[in-house]
Amino acid sequence: MSFLQLTNINKKFGSTAAVDNFNLAVEQGEFISFLGPSGCGKTTTLRMIAGFEYPTSGSITLQGNDLTFTPPNKRNIGMVFQSYALFPNMTVAQNIGYGLKIARKSKEAIEARIEELLTLIHMENMGARYPYQLSGGQQQRVALARALAIQPQVLLLDEPLSALDAKIRVELRHEIRRIQQQLDITTIYVTHDQEEALSLSDRIVVMNQGGMEQVGTPDQIYNFPETEFVARFVGQINLLPVEVVNPRDGVIKIGDHLLRAGRFGKLNGKPVRLAIRPEELHPGYLEGSNNLSGKVGSITYLGSIIRIRVDVDGNPVSLDVFNERKFKPPSVGETYQVNFPVEASWLI
Amino acid sequence: MDKSLNSKRVTGWALFWTIAALLYFFVPIYGTLDFSLRMKRGEISLMAYQIVFSDPRFLESFRYSALMGVITIIVSVLIFVPTVYWIYLKLPHIRPVVEIITIMPFIVPVIVYVFGLIRTFGKPPFQLTMTPFKTDILMLAGYIVISMPYMYRAIDVGMRSIDVRSLTEAAQSLGSNWLQVLFNVIFPNLRIAILSGALICFATVMGELILGDFLVRPALGPYMASIGKTKAYEPAALSIISYVLTWISLGFIQFFSHGGDTQQQITGR
Numbered sequence: 001m002s003f004l005q006l007t008n009i010n011k012k013f014g015s016t017a018a019v020d021n022f023n024l025a026v027e028q029g030e031f032i033s034f035l036g037p038s039g040c041g042k043t044t045t046l047r048m049i050a051g052f053e054y055p056t057s058g059s060i061t062l063q064g065n066d067l068t069f070t071p072p073n074k075r076n077i078g079m080v081f082q083s084y085a086l087f088p089n090m091t092v093a094q095n096i097g098y099g100l101k102i103a104r105k106s107k108e109a110i111e112a113r114i115e116e117l118l119t120l121i122h123m124e125n126m127g128a129r130y131p132y133q134l135s136g137g138q139q140q141r142v143a144l145a146r147a148l149a150i151q152p153q154v155l156l157l158d159e160p161l162s163a164l165d166a167k168i169r170v171e172l173r174h175e176i177r178r179i180q181q182q183l184d185i186t187t188i189y190v191t192h193d194q195e196e197a198l199s200l201s202d203r204i205v206v207m208n209q210g211g212m213e214q215v216g217t218p219d220q221i222y223n224f225p226e227t228e229f230v231a232r233f234v235g236q237i238n239l240l241p242v243e244v245v246n247p248r249d250g251v252i253k254i255g256d257h258l259l260r261a262g263r264f265g266k267l268n269g270k271p272v273r274l275a276i277r278p279e280e281l282h283p284g285y286l287e288g289s290n291n292l293s294g295k296v297g298s299i300t301y302l303g304s305i306i307r308i309r310v311d312v313d314g315n316p317v318s319l320d321v322f323n324e325r326k327f328k329p330p331s332v333g334e335t336y337q338v339n340f341p342v343e344a345s346w347l348i
Numbered sequence: 349m350d351k352s353l354n355s356k357r358v359t360g361w362a363l364f365w366t367i368a369a370l371l372y373f374f375v376p377i378y379g380t381l382d383f384s385l386r387m388k389r390g391e392i393s394l395m396a397y398q399i400v401f402s403d404p405r406f407l408e409s410f411r412y413s414a415l416m417g418v419i420t421i422i423v424s425v426l427i428f429v430p431t432v433y434w435i436y437l438k439l440p441h442i443r444p445v446v447e448i449i450t451i452m453p454f455i456v457p458v459i460v461y462v463f464g465l466i467r468t469f470g471k472p473p474f475q476l477t478m479t480p481f482k483t484d485i486l487m488l489a490g491y492i493v494i495s496m497p498y499m500y501r502a503i504d505v506g507m508r509s510i511d512v513r514s515l516t517e518a519a520q521s522l523g524s525n526w527l528q529v530l531f532n533v534i535f536p537n538l539r540i541a542i543l544s545g546a547l548i549c550f551a552t553v554m555g556e557l558i559l560g561d562f563l564v565r566p567a568l569g570p571y572m573a574s575i576g577k578t579k580a581y582e583p584a585a586l587s588i589i590s591y592v593l594t595w596i597s598l599g600f601i602q603f604f605s606h607g608g609d610t611q612q613q614i615t616g617r
Contacts, residue, residue, distance in 0.1 A: 052517055072520040083511055085518035089536035098532075099522030150522060 009058035036207035078147030093127035255313030263346035280344035281319030384584035396585035409571035506541020
């Protein structure tokens, strides 16, 4: 039996299905991310685990105990909110110790736990401050410490970094992961930021319109997307309409270019497209690889990456190259050749 | 150049209107004060004040109104804070209806309300006018209704300034039940709003005349009205004393309601 099990979870608001047939088994100590666009149902699912919403149907069990309709204050599940939700009338120490005070722990036990957590979040001398005296990053650390203070069985985080600037986000997400691994606490993290999900998670659940698109490790999600939505949502993707020449061997044609797809499954005459990540495309012609040529449409500088868009028989193809000094980018309008390994592409 | 001229004009007008407002407010008070000190012909004296203070009915009526004011505040807070909280959390769609109900005291004159109270509670089966204690309960209910628009609005504004839902859910995730959420999180964060409602509520009770007059209770309003019918200098002295005592009472309320070092608070919204 899994540590946390969500079985056939459905949630309707009126006639709208916010979550549709959600099934997930989470093992102890796992870090799972729910990833998807706004409105896909990831926060609703998280709130059902927390107990702030009840499912229309389905069940949630934790260590074999049915939690489906248990009130939130009886679940021993810690939560970190997007808005931090620190209690403005309490100091940092009081915020962290609040759950322990409610649980009627002794004063000494509360103080010891507060000290321990302040050290964990590197805010040892800030116990007497109020939330309004802290930066956004500090507030989020306190919110995390407060959720961990009660030693919850599961830790839930609802887009905890979305209100912070990019640099703090990167620092804090490493911090969150470090603490999670140190405490070995089962964690579910909701985000719309694929970089966060890919860098933090043991597994990712990609959601769309209330349903699960795919569950897998970051490698599986990124390199082996099972649906077009996952391919498009996670990372950049080129999707080129193709003509199937040999369905058994995955031989396809784009204009005058004869290519082979790395993964193709059963092709039964339906329109298909060739999927290839921009970083898998390389400048120039390479024997033994798939090769395309076209006119350069645009060149975009993204810092460490240069994105070159090439129009291949009317289809835009983007390739990403590192912005190395030795690399000489082409000119717009120039005829340009690109190549990619057969195994890096697949048919959708 | 133009901007500095404009700012001088703005400052001049602001100063003019400030002085005008201060004069409008303080000149009548000064006039009343001056009149109250002229009981002895030809000299300044405190005789009117001595007469007022020596009247046992004055202290009795002030004590009564002040006590009713405090009890009205406490009961109003205990009724309205949970009500507004629940509306925000679970029933936001009925807010417009509740807002209309809370402005009814502005629309229905107090005299009509008092007659309704007397008609309903002046005879069995709900007779509450036969003993002072039961009549005080009626008075209290009356004061709560009269001050309802102010107290409700003050709390409503306070609720808007805090993220009620997130704070509630955070407290629940840490093991709090509803009562604990209310008293540990919601009430403390509404202190400023409750204080502002309490101040207006207290002032309303202290100055209220009709309820006390028709229910025949020793409130300050009816006492001042009765003194005004038969005396000249004593009502002026009484007005000044009432002003001072009411402001001192408000100061006490503010002092005891003011929390430690919380100062400006944000919720991280």
